[in-house]
Amino acid sequence: MAEPARSAHKEALALAVCASTIGFALAFAYPAYARIRVLWYYPLEHRWAFELRPSALAMDWYGRVLLALGLGAIAGALAYVVARRLKPSAQALWLWAGWALAASLVAMSLYVYQLARRVPHAEPLPSWYQAK
Secondary structure (H helix, E strand, O other): HHHHHHHHHHHHHHHHHHHHHHHHHHHHHHHHOOOOOEEEEOOOOEEEEEEOOOOOOOOHHHHHHHHHHOOOHHHHHHHHHHHHHHHHOOHHHHHHHHHHHHHHHHHHHHHHHHHHOOOOOOOOOOOOOOOO
């Protein structure tokens, strides 16, 4: 009797991992399409800011990952709860796995495309800097 319950748990967990992957990939790529506030880190100033665009040299990687982890966890938890009740078929699990792979590839391709085209510009030297 414990075997069907274990199988249902594994199937729900597999669907939750797929939904989590899809949520993570889409949430990670979303700031590239839409102007939303994310967490930016200013390494020269050693500070963090939650804003649309940076005002100086900053990186949004930490903010994107934090956003993606949060939304991926929410998507996975919701999918797990729903999958425990609906008991997905093997065909549905393979479909979710395919969508997870596709979402991951699209997000990675977008990020690679953006980074490959980026032309870095040097920040001006601070006013206090003295050349030696």
